[in-house]
Amino acid sequence: MEKKNFISLLAAIAVLAIVLLLPNPETLPIVGQRALAVLAFAVILWMTEAVSYPVSAIMIVSLLAVLIGFSPTVEDPSVMYGTSDALEMAISGFSSxxxxxxxxxxxxxxxxxxxxxxxxxxxxxxxxxxxxxxxxxxxxxxxxxxxxxxxxxxxxxxxxxxxxxxxxxxxxxxxxxxxxxxxxxxxxxxxxxxxxxxxxxxxAQNMVALGFMESQFGIDIPxxxxxxxxxxxxxxxxxxxxxxxxxxxxxxxxxxxxxxxxxxxxxxxxxxxxxxxxxxxxxxxxxxxxxxxxxxxxxxxxxxxxxxxxxxxxxxxxxxxxxxxxxxxxxGTLVVFATGISLGTVLLETEGATWLSSNSFELMGIDAMPLVLMVAVLALFNILLHLGFASATSLAAVFIPIVIALVAGMEPTSFYGPGLVLIMQFVISFGFILPINSPQGMLAYGTDTFTVKQFIKSGIPITVIGYLLIVLFSATYWQWIGLL
Structure with missing residues (x-):
């Protein structure tokens, strides 16, 4: 193993350990904290290519099976998941x-x-x-x-x-x-x-978001x-x-x-x-x-x-x-993609993703921000959260209901709430940084025509420019045409 890859692997293990050892917040289930620790570990491995994608998938599944297996369940903290049930959760993406x-x-x-x-x-x-x-x-x-x-x-x-x-x-x-x-x-x-x-x-993620919006606001977007x-x-x-x-x-x-x-x-x-x-x-x-x-x-x-x-x-x-x-x-491509979906599913079932989103919003005081700043912060958080999801559909299932709850809980405002939700749905599709962040990325990665580093080099400027354009549109065009 090259020295830089060894250092990256050690960094991933260190971050995993740090998150696991942090005091457990009362509102976050223990199993949710452990799922977030594996998420941090996975993102570092994926971004640095410390090990190959298939090897990272095996490591992630193993960690999920053990860490969740020895965690109390969300429903009844007096009962442990057990490694058998935890392994089923860790490989749930393979049936997707x-x-x-x-x-x-x-x-x-x-x-x-x-x-x-x-x-x-x-x-x-x-x-x-x-x-x-x-x-x-x-x-x-x-x-x-x-x-x-x-x-x-x-x-x-x-x-x-x-x-x-x-x-x-x-x-x-x-x-x-x-x-x-x-x-x-x-x-x-x-x-x-x-x-x-x-x-x-x-x-498909667009349809998921529209379903939530129709249920909450009673509207459809033609x-x-x-x-x-x-x-x-x-x-x-x-x-x-x-x-x-x-x-x-x-x-x-x-x-x-x-x-x-x-x-x-x-x-x-x-x-x-x-x-x-x-x-x-x-x-x-x-x-x-x-x-x-x-x-x-x-x-x-x-x-x-x-x-x-x-x-x-x-x-x-x-x-x-x-x-x-x-x-x-x-x-190997299929194993990695399935593992990515499994990780997203685990983050949902353990309430790790929901806790991360809702508590981050509360700490940042998003509901008191000016509109454009609110869009900027929500979009940035959305992009960072996507690094842990192989499926934008799963991300939409996690993130969009939280944004809807945020909008619904705010006092009457001068902007159009469903418009803000729709803009966040646009950002859900920002799977530009890592191949594993989208099925099309993993399909192309399976052809061995490019490296993850080449993909990241293109993905970072595209993400940055796309993000800035989202903010610019929120301050101008989308307000002019009545979306916000």
Whole structure:
């Protein structure tokens, strides 16, 4: 182990111990304090990469099983959880449908790679937008936006884009670990997150927040209104993303010659084979079914994805055998993502996340702050809290009810309370800093095209600029159009 990684691991262990040894507040269950200690430990490991993501997942599950197992329950402090029940909590994320959706998307990406369809589609895109890195970044952002209009799942959109981007890298004859691979893959993940904010139906966490708002305030936010509120922010951030990524990563591309031109490579591929045509049919069917989810049929995105995988594995009419696809599925990615969901669930069940949020608000005196400062503080806390969640949907389930309670408990104010809640929901989708903070991030991370450090280098400026833009919009645009 490198010296800096060893120091980072020691720092994570030290922080874990410090939080565990702090006096237990009366309003925080002991098990909640221990869950928060594991959260602090996990965030340090994830941000420093002191150990690999899969190794960190095993360490986190072990800590949760032991620390929670020897903790009194929330319901009856005279009873201990026991390691068996604690382990069930620690691995609860493995039964999440989000994990299956990510797994299915990885299989779809593998199918496109095995058949070579990703390379053909990539060459067609390059023939339209050009092969310069800046043009490819623009093309990636545009595709992310268009898919967000129709596909109500960030993971499904990532599953569509990722294999195409791998094909673009392959079309240049570069390894997927090249700078071009990192540039395009990180751009795709960040763009998907940006448009999760701009479009109401782009992400499940938006629906969760709207459900809470309808229950508390008796209102719904029409699709067009949401777009009016959030799309300008997403448009500006898409431009910011372009400049951040093109300045951050500058790949050295091989010169295009007559022998390896885009047109020549397309010709060399020849006509599409039967497997490619079948994969196109399956992918198109998935895209159409995802787009019409809840409108023409009741099937959810994960069920559709698993059905698609089943069809691809059927002998004779499918794309590949399990033996062919299994080596291409990064199981470590799925383990890490499931562990992240488990940690978020534990923070909820032990009341650790709720205590952290509500008590922090009380200590900061948020209800007495001017409106823009209130937005700034709440948004910053939201962003920091997200570091411990692999699912924005889980974060929305924790954070949005607390913000609603804050607004409901305030005296009549000069601003529109539901508007403040909606703005905090926008910030829920700020999963820009760590790959584990979103399923699309973990899906892309599983391709081994970029490192966590590269992702953080792009995520920090995007987060800072996006945060400042949230504050600016709260002081100007959102007040002008009546959201606040």
């Amino acid at each position: 449908t989000a994990v299956l959706l990510v797994a299915g998307a990885l299989v779809l990406a593998a199918a496109m790679e095995i058949t070579g369809l990703h390379r053909r589609v990539a060459l067609l895109i390059m023939s339209k937008v050009g092969s310069k890195p800046g043009n490819l970044v623009i093309g990636t952002i545009i595709v992310s936006f268009v898919l967000a209009l129709f596909v109500p799942s960030a993971t499904a959109r990532a599953g569509t884009i990722v294999p195409i981007l791998l094909g673009i890298v392959a079309a240049f004859g570069l390894a997927k670990t090249s700078k071009l691979g990192a540039l395009l893959m990180i751009t795709a993940v960040q763009s998907i997150s940006i448009w999760n904010i701009g479009i109401k139906t782009a992400a 699709w067009g209104n949401w777009f009016l509120y959030a799309a300008p922010w997403s448009i500006i951030m898409s431009v910011v993303l372009y400049f951040v990524m093109t300045k951050l990563i500058k790949p050295d591309l091989p010169e295009t010659t007559e022998g390896n031109s885009i047109e020549q490579q397309l010709q060399n591929l020849g006509k599409m084979g039967g497997k490619e045509w079948r994969l196109i049919f399956i992918a198109a069917a998935l895209l159409i079914l995802w787009t019409t989810e809840g409108v023409l049929h009741p099937l959810d995105s994960t069920t559709l994805m698993i059905m698609g995988v089943a069809v691809m594995l059927i002998p004779g009419i499918g794309i590949f055998s399990w033996k062919e696809v299994q080596p291409k599925i990064p199981l």
